[in-house]
Structures are given as structure tokens and as C-alpha cells.
Amino acid sequence: MRGSILAAGILAAALAGTASAEETTLTLNTPGGAVQEGGRAVLWGPAAKKLGFQVKEETADNALDVLRLEVGSNSVKTDIIIMSGYQAAIAGTEGMLEPIDYKAVDASGFLPGTAAPYCVGIYGYAAVMAWNTKTYAKEAPSSWADFWNVEKFPGKRSMRSDAEAQVEMALLADGVAPKDVYKVLGTEDGIKRAIAKIATLKPNISVWWSSGAQHGQLMKDGEVDMTTGWNGRFQTAKEAGGPVNYTYNQGILTYDCFAVTKGSTHKAEAMKMINEMSSAQSQAGLTKYVSYGPLNQGAYKTGIISKEAEAVLPTSPANSGAMVVQDIDWWAKNNDHVQQLFEDMMTE
Amino acid sequence: MVALNPPASLSVAQADNGGRLAWDARLERLVSFAFTLPCLAVVALCVLVPCAWLFFLSAFGSDGKASLENYQRILDGASYARIFITTFQVGLATVAACVLIGVPFASFINGLPPRRSVIFLAAVLLPFWTSLLVRAYAWLVLLQRTGIVNSVLMGLGITKAPLELAFNHFATVLGMTHIMLPIFILPVLGAMRNIDSALIRAAASMGASRSYTYRRIFLPLAAPGIAAGAILVFVMSLGFYVTPAILGGGNVNVISMRIARSLSNYSNWGAASALGVLLLVFTALLFALSYGVQRVLLSRQRS
Amino acid sequence: MSSRSAESVRIEAVSKMYGDFRALDDVSLTVEAGEFVAILGPSGSGKSTLLMAVAGFIRPDRGRIFFGDSDIVRLPANQRGFGVVFQSYALFPHMDVMANVTFPLQVRGVPQDAARRRALAALDVVKLGGYGSRRIGELSGGQRQRVALARAIVFEPKVLLMDEPLSALDKILREEMQIEIRELHNKLQITTLYVTHDQREALTIADRVAVMDKGKIVQLDNPETIYRRPVNEFVARFIGEATILPLAEARAVVSGDLGAVAPSAYALMVRSEDFCLARSGDENGWLAVGGLLRGVVFQGDSWLLQVDLADGQAITARAQKHFSAEVGALEVGQTIDLHVQRDRVHFL
Numbered sequence A: 001m002r003g004s005i006l007a008a009g010i011l012a013a014a015l016a017g018t019a020s021a022e023e024t025t026l027t028l029n030t031p032g033g034a035v036q037e038g039g040r041a042v043l044w045g046p047a048a049k050k051l052g053f054q055v056k057e058e059t060a061d062n063a064l065d066v067l068r069l070e071v072g073s074n075s076v077k078t079d080i081i082i083m084s085g086y087q088a089a090i091a092g093t094e095g096m097l098e099p100i101d102y103k104a105v106d107a108s109g110f111l112p113g114t115a116a117p118y119c120v121g122i123y124g125y126a127a128v129m130a131w132n133t134k135t136y137a138k139e140a141p142s143s144w145a146d147f148w149n150v151e152k153f154p155g156k157r158s159m160r161s162d163a164e165a166q167v168e169m170a171l172l173a174d175g176v177a178p179k180d181v182y183k184v185l186g187t188e189d190g191i192k193r194a195i196a197k198i199a200t201l202k203p204n205i206s207v208w209w210s211s212g213a214q215h216g217q218l219m220k221d222g223e224v225d226m227t228t229g230w231n232g233r234f235q236t237a238k239e240a241g242g243p244v245n246y247t248y249n250q251g252i253l254t255y256d257c258f259a260v261t262k263g264s265t266h267k268a269e270a271m272k273m274i275n276e277m278s279s280a281q282s283q284a285g286l287t288k289y290v291s292y293g294p295l296n297q298g299a300y301k302t303g304i305i306s307k308e309a310e311a312v313l314p315t316s317p318a319n320s321g322a323m324v325v326q327d328i329d330w331w332a333k334n335n336d337h338v339q340q341l342f343e344d345m346m347t348e
Numbered sequence B: 001m002v003a004l005n006p007p008a009s010l011s012v013a014q015a016d017n018g019g020r021l022a023w024d025a026r027l028e029r030l031v032s033f034a035f036t037l038p039c040l041a042v043v044a045l046c047v048l049v050p051c052a053w054l055f056f057l058s059a060f061g062s063d064g065k066a067s068l069e070n071y072q073r074i075l076d077g078a079s080y081a082r083i084f085i086t087t088f089q090v091g092l093a094t095v096a097a098c099v100l101i102g103v104p105f106a107s108f109i110n111g112l113p114p115r116r117s118v119i120f121l122a123a124v125l126l127p128f129w130t131s132l133l134v135r136a137y138a139w140l141v142l143l144q145r146t147g148i149v150n151s152v153l154m155g156l157g158i159t160k161a162p163l164e165l166a167f168n169h170f171a172t173v174l175g176m177t178h179i180m181l182p183i184f185i186l187p188v189l190g191a192m193r194n195i196d197s198a199l200i201r202a203a204a205s206m207g208a209s210r211s212y213t214y215r216r217i218f219l220p221l222a223a224p225g226i227a228a229g230a231i232l233v234f235v236m237s238l239g240f241y242v243t244p245a246i247l248g249g250g251n252v253n254v255i256s257m258r259i260a261r262s263l264s265n266y267s268n269w270g271a272a273s274a275l276g277v278l279l280l281v282f283t284a285l286l287f288a289l290s291y292g293v294q295r296v297l298l299s300r301q302r303s
Numbered sequence C: 001m002s003s004r005s006a007e008s009v010r011i012e013a014v015s016k017m018y019g020d021f022r023a024l025d026d027v028s029l030t031v032e033a034g035e036f037v038a039i040l041g042p043s044g045s046g047k048s049t050l051l052m053a054v055a056g057f058i059r060p061d062r063g064r065i066f067f068g069d070s071d072i073v074r075l076p077a078n079q080r081g082f083g084v085v086f087q088s089y090a091l092f093p094h095m096d097v098m099a100n101v102t103f104p105l106q107v108r109g110v111p112q113d114a115a116r117r118r119a120l121a122a123l124d125v126v127k128l129g130g131y132g133s134r135r136i137g138e139l140s141g142g143q144r145q146r147v148a149l150a151r152a153i154v155f156e157p158k159v160l161l162m163d164e165p166l167s168a169l170d171k172i173l174r175e176e177m178q179i180e181i182r183e184l185h186n187k188l189q190i191t192t193l194y195v196t197h198d199q200r201e202a203l204t205i206a207d208r209v210a211v212m213d214k215g216k217i218v219q220l221d222n223p224e225t226i227y228r229r230p231v232n233e234f235v236a237r238f239i240g241e242a243t244i245l246p247l248a249e250a251r252a253v254v255s256g257d258l259g260a261v262a263p264s265a266y267a268l269m270v271r272s273e274d275f276c277l278a279r280s281g282d283e284n285g286w287l288a289v290g291g292l293l294r295g296v297v298f299q300g301d302s303w304l305l306q307v308d309l310a311d312g313q314a315i316t317a318r319a320q321k322h323f324s325a326e327v328g329a330l331e332v333g334q335t336i337d338l339h340v341q342r343d344r345v346h347f348l
Helices: A001-018 A033-053 A063-072 A085-095 A145-149 A166-173 A178-184 A188-203 A214-222 A231-239 A267-277 A278-287 A298-300 A307-312 A328-345 B010-057 B069-076 B078-111 B114-127 B132-143 B147-153 B170-193 B197-205 B210-238 B242-247 B255-266 B270-303 C047-055 C096-107 C114-124 C141-153 C171-188 C197-204 C222-229 C231-240 C247-253 C320-327
Strands: A025-030 A054-059 A081-083 A119-133 A156-161 A206-211 A225-232 A243-261 C009-018 C021-031 C036-038 C062-067 C083-085 C161-165 C190-194 C208-213 C216-221 C244-246 C267-271 C287-300 C302-309 C312-319 C336-343
Touching: A025 A033, A025 A267, A025 C021, A033 A054, A033 A081, A033 A267, A033 A278, A033 A328, A054 C036, A063 A081, A063 A085, A063 A243, A063 C114, A081 A085, A085 A243, A085 B114, A119 A145, A119 A166, A119 A214, A119 A231, A119 C302, A145 A166, A145 A188, A156 A188, A156 A214, A156 B069, A156 B270, A156 C083, A166 A178, A166 A188, A166 A243, A166 A328, A178 A188, A178 A328, A188 A206, A188 A328, A206 A214, A214 A225, A225 A231, A231 A243, A243 A267, A243 C244, A278 A298, A298 B210, A328 B078, B010 B270, B069 B078, B069 B270, B078 B114, B078 B170, B078 B210, B078 B255, B078 B270, B078 C062, B114 B170, B114 C190, B132 B170, B132 B242, B170 B210, B170 B242, B197 B210, B197 C114, B210 B270, B242 B255, C009 C047, C021 C047, C021 C062, C021 C216, C036 C047, C036 C197, C047 C161, C047 C190, C096 C114, C141 C171, C171 C197, C190 C197, C208 C222, C208 C231, C216 C222, C216 C231, C231 C244, C231 C267, C244 C247, C244 C312, C247 C267, C287 C312, C302 C320, C302 C336
Parallel strands: A025 A054, A025 A081, A156 A206, A156 A225, C036 C190, C036 C208, C083 C161, C161 C190
Antiparallel strands: A081 A243, A119 A225, A119 A243, C009 C021, C009 C062, C208 C216, C244 C267, C287 C302, C287 C336, C302 C312
């Protein structure tokens, strides 16, 4: 593994080595798509202009692979990288990221837990519960306890074929208070309790979804009556007139963020850029491009976000209070173990 | 001394000539070997190198040090054994379904006059050219809770509640059988076409009924083809990803899905490679076993 | 292998078309009980079609086939109970010799011990005692032929049908087997229909020979009559070597008295070996024809003399070995007189 990284890194270094310029050029790695398009328009575009930097965009499917390649081969060219909070936590513990300098980055207006030691949130999204409005026409389920209550709400369920966010939901359904979820998960018994709770629902789970497109389709087709999933998909299905509704109550809020590559030659400039891009104005502007919620709560006071838009965004003051912000550090530490137990349960 | 040697002129001439002829033969072999070099290079590049890479990657832990932790994890985790078992179960069920459907169907096609057999063969082969993804979703459209089959059954009043046809082993095996059937039927039909029709007539002339002839003569002679088809189907089934992922709905967990998860979710090349290596080893063992079985079957026929 | 009461096979007005091709054209033929009839003809003459119709593998378009007194034309092959020997032997490659030979007995439900005993006896008859456990692949062509024969007679069929059974064997083995089959028939007295394209084989082996051409039987007679008195030019040419001269021409080139000639006759036929270089015995009753010697070919047991007649027609004569002195005196290019006894001339 290391050998290949070394070889590829030397190649990359040889190709990129001549890029030192009179003016600062920051290399920014994005997942592409709407995030890249919107980010160029309202995040790094304006920020670079203001600071007098140049931005070179790169895209990658998997940010962790990019870091492993560049940091592992000691040929860092990416300065700022967009990744999930969970990935950033892993990369941080593996020593592939610079700690965020919160003297340079103002994150005071952020939702608690969304400005982490190694990364600063850009937008938030939530794993929530959605249901078929025809099946539950009289009374809609409103909590994870209802999701697990197959007597009161009979019907087919779907959960993710991955433990992420599902174990939190299980504990909430089992009566754990939102603020205590990660305290309980901090013990082996707590993890087992969450897995066991999911196991009790297994006979009613007809599909384990593996992608957002899939759980959106399952709800639209009426193939399952209730599912876990991401708020954006359900909002789309709802707007398209599907028999779908969802609630932010007890949703698991998580986010994507900016991080700085360990060994970046433009560390200070990167922090300045991130600070600009984390402003209320910037984050509010991004909602025009993606259906994710700004994490800087000031964004909702800029007047850029309409009341109607605010009502459906997961990070709005009205919605975020009912949610649990995902503890990415806990996931970074426990992922392999939890996934293993989850898989044992799933395949049993 | 002199007396022991054959006449000098004769022996020299013979030795000379023999050496030259042997050289010619060697040159001829070298030239024909040279023609295979591009092919060998492609095989080495596309098969051997990636395989070696797979073995190499699997021998490193997540900390980048050489270790057997990837294999240790597979031994320790309860789910891995179950995933292997599920993979083999699905493969075997697909083989069984292919044999049950494919052998009678191939026999039927084999018995048709050439022009009509082409039509039926085309009907089997046609789905071959549509994508795996399309076929899996087509089955989903048919089988899911709100799908065509359930709609028709409930519309006709045959069933009250929708049957659970999708997202299980049944749907997975059905979808895989659909895909593998042409791959199974071709070698089987090939073997059947090679059966001398005089043998069937001979059996009839000796008083054997159609079904007796089919059981005692036709099927045993088609057996090597059936075995070849079954092995092909089984080995290919072990690597299926799209069909079990879509039609299994997470309830059918096969190795390829686990490998994909290791890669896409955790970027754990070592763990994924270890699974790949184990799959490769199991497949190779099965191949060796089936090769032996086939050789026995064939040797029983042709001395 | 005890002798049994034989039955006759009677073919009545059987026709079979393949598209526009007339494979069998109103064929009638009776094989008497215990008789050995060879069907002789070039490929495409319909001889195999006729045999397959009797065996039950081909359904005629019209006509009847009697076995004894019963019409079997609609009876399936497996209910006719005829022994069939195929050109390709049709031995089951996945069974050993014993299993092949006991197959028809197993079909009939003969107990295993008895079946084995009878198979051993049948193998003895074809001189393959001790070969029971051999695989088919281990046998030579001649041995396979014998196994096929044993398998066809082991269930004591009342009719034996053979479709060019010796055509795949080399000449010496073929001639050996002809004698053996003939002897086997003498012993078992099974009513036998034997298809061959080899005229010598047909003459050697059969009680009577049916010569077929274009889907019809053109002559049915004992071997000597077929040879000596062919009914038409086709039979004359197909069987043996013959010189055929139209009568008008013959009268011009032949010296001597042709004698009484039937009004319908249009040509005369002389077998090549009936030509002599000199007259012997009674000087009377000889005819002669003169020509130019074009070539002499030594063929082991005889010489072939190629002679051009005065009117340009080329004929061949065959001089037996004991004429070596006379042949040695000949020179190519010289004129030569060929003599033939009057009663050796056949009028067509």
C-alpha cells in the first residue's frame, strides 16, 4: 500500500511541483456537483476575490483517499478539502489534517458541535424518519419510539444497511434522552443495547437501503411504509406530490466541512479563506444551490433565506433544536467495531 | 577404438543433419511462441498483476504494517462466515435453478429442427444484451409489493395481502438465474448437439422408450456439458453484485457487497483485498474440484 | 443363440418425399423369412431411407410395411423389436461393452444374471468373449462393429437391419467381416436387410440383391443374375466393369455371329474379364473386336488393357494373371483383337 502511494505521490509531485507563483494559489478539493457549483459562486469565489488569492479546484469521490495519497507520500498539494465530518474526524486522528485555528476562524455563531477540532462545517443535513401518508392517514408517527412500535403503526420498515445514525435512532427509541445518546454509546453495553434494539425490529424491516436514491424510491413507490433516510430526499419526494412526509424530531444532524491538509504550504491563507467562507452571508447564499442547511445560525438572520425555505431546512432554529448533532469523534473511534456488530446482526 | 566408431563420413553427416533439424524444430516452436507473447503480456498485465496486487494489499493492516489482521478479522467476525455461506447458497441455488430450467429447455431446443431452434435460442440469448441493472430493476417492477405480479394477484382476488416476492433470496436467485441461463444453456446445448443421433435411434431400436433413452443415454452424454455449465454459473455467481444488491434489498449479503462496502465506506483496501483473496482461493479450489469431476465424466466416455 | 422361427418383411408401395426430392418412389420388396437381402445403390438412391423406414425411424408418406402378417408402418421404432446395426456403430460411449450388449435386455426387464449370460453368449458369437469390461474407446473399429452386432442380436430379434455396417473398416477387415456376417446369418437364420454401396459386398453377402436407383428398386435378383444379366445400363455399370456397345455400333465393329437378338435389345454388354487375348477350346461360338492398344496397367491380380475401337470408342478388358506371357508380348500402339465367347455377351 505504502509503496503505491509513494510511487503515485512522486509522480503527482513532479507534475504539480512548478506551481509556486507570485500570488497565492490555494488548491481546493470538492466532491463536485452542486456543492462545487454553489461553492464557486458564493463561497470560495467571493472569498478568494476579497483576499486576493487564486483558487484551483480539484474533485474527488473519496476525500480520505486523496489525503492518504498526498500525506502518505509527503507530496501535499491540496490545501483545503471538503469532506464529511466523520471522515474529518478519522483523518484528524490519523494525523492527516491541520487543527483548525479558531483564532483565525470565527465559528461563534455555529450550531454546537459543528465546528470541530479538525474541520469547520459548511452545511448540515439530517437522518430522519419518513412515512407513507396514506398508510398512516389517521395518525402520523412522530418519534423513533413510534418507528419501533409495530402494533400501533403496522407496516413495512426500511433502515440503512450501515450502522451510521441507525444506532443513535435505536437508543432514542429505547428511551435514551437525546443529550445522553453518546454517553450510553460510550460503553460496550450501550452499543450492544442499540444493536439489540435494531434486532427487535428486524422482522419488520423488508429492505435495508444503501443509497439516498434508493430510500427515496422506496417511499415514492410505497414499497415500505416507514424508513430512515436523509431529509433532502424526502423533501424532494414530498414536493413531487408523493405520499411522503417526514419529521425532524429526533433527527440525527450531521454535516460536511472544510478541512486543511496536514503539511499544506498555505496553512494560514487556508484558515483565512475558511473564515470568509463560514460567514453568515456565505452560508446563507449556498442554500440557493443545495438543499442543505447553513450551520452558522446567523445565516437565518441575513434575510437571504425565505421563511418557507427556512421551515424545511434541518439547521433552522425551529428544526435543529429537536435533533441530535452527531458525535463524529465517537464515530471515528468506534466505527469499525460498531459496523462489525451491526453486520453480525444484519446477516444473522 | 577405431573399430568401435561407425564410418566417419556417415556419422558426421547424420549428426550434422540431425542437429540442423532439431534446431529447425526449436526455431519453429520459438516463432509460434513469439506469436503468443502479446496475448501473454495482456494476460499478465490484466490478470496476474492485479491478482498479485490483491494478495499484496491483503497482507497489510490499517496502520500500513505487514500483518494478517485482515484475515484475522474475517476469522473473528461472525458475519463473514455467514456472508460466505450466503454467497455459496445463492450460487448453488442459481445453479440448481439453471439446471432445472436449462436442461429440459436445452433438450427441447436440441430436438427442434434447425430453423425453429434458432428462434428459441434467440429468445434465451436476447436478455444477454440488456444490462444487468435494467434486468434487476425490471424484476423489481414485477416483484415488489406494489409491483405487477402482486397487483394482478390481488386484482384477481387470488391473494388478499401482497406476497413478499422482492428483497429476499428468492428474488435474488430469480434475477441471477435469468442472467445466467444463457450462459448455462450454451455449453449444455453444445454437448447435446454433439450427441450422435444414431445413439438415440439405436436405443429406440433396442426397445427403449423415449424417457428411458433420455435418462440412460441422452442425459449421461450431456453430463459433461451440464457440469461445465454448472461450474461456469456457480463461479460467476460468486462475484455477483448488482443483482443481489438490488433484488436482495440488504437481506441477501454476499461477498461482493461486503467488498464494495469495505472500499466505498471505509476505504479499507486491506480488508477488501483479503475478502477478494479468499474468494479467489475458494473459486480456484472449486475449479480444481470440478475439473477433476469433469475429467472423470469425460474419461468414462472416451477411454 | 438357438435358431428361431423367422418372419418375413414385406414392403408395399412405400413412398417418401423430402421437399421436391423423391427419396422412395413406390418401393415394394419382400424379404422372405430367414432370407438375407442386400440393398445396393449409389448414395442418394434411397437405400438407407428404405432401411430407416423399416426400422421405424422414418415415417413414409404412403405405403405399408408388413412384419409377418401385421402392418407395422405406424408402430414406433422401439416397439418393432428389430435389431439394427448402424454405420457409425452407435455404441454408447459412456458404457462398457457388457453394458452396451445388455442394454436391450435391461430394457426388456431381463434379470441381470440372465442378461449377463446372454450377453456373454452373444459376445462369443461375434468372437469377443472376454471383452465385456472394455470401454468402447479402447476398441478397434472391427471390435466395435462386432459389439454393435452382438448388441443387435442379443435380444434375439426376428429381423436384423444393417445400414452400411462395414463401410468404416479397411478392405481386409471388411472382407473378413462379410464372411463372418454371412456365417452368422447361416447360423441364426434371422431375416436380414443389409444396406451397402459396395457391389462386391452385396454380391458376397446376400441371398438376393436389390439394386436401387433414384428411389426405385430397379432389379431384385440373386447375385449371379444381377452380375450376369443386369436389367439395364445403370445396373450393368454400377456392378462390375462392363463394356456396353449400342447394337448398331456393335454390328459394325464385332466380327462373328451375334446370334438371335431380342427385338427390344438396344445394346450389348461384355464384362471386362470376359474378354480374352486368344480363343480356347471350341473355335465356334466366339466373337471378336479389333482395336488399338492404348495402355496396359498392372493391377496385381490382373492387367487392365485400354483399347480404342475403330470408331474411336474406348473399352477396357481385363487379362488374368495367367496371361502374363501374352500380355508381356503386347506393345502399346499395336492393333489387338479381343475375343469373347458368344454366351458371355448379354443384351440390354
